[in-house]
Amino acid sequence: MTSKSSNWPNHTYGMEADALTEVGHQGFLVDAETIAAILCDYTTHAELREAVRTEFTRIQALFGEYQNALQNAHPKPEVPEPK
Secondary structure (H helix, E strand, O other), X not given: OOOOOOOOOOOOHHHHHHOOOHHHHHHHHHHHHHHHHHHHHHXXXXXXXXXXXXXXXXXXXXXXXXXXXXXXXXXXXXXXOOX
């Protein structure tokens, strides 16, 4: 099953209009049901909570490296003072 709430690109007037149609209603319904199912599993399975905690800790440990890589890839430009 897939979920989409619009036939238009994100953040367009077409997407906004689709929100009030069947595609918008069905997309949001599938999204809500999916989130509810995930939360139900998360709250009722301790092993899932532990896996999420472990993954979060690993990602958190790498965040500094990620920020440094971004700084190296996109250095802050030197902009001269206006005259």
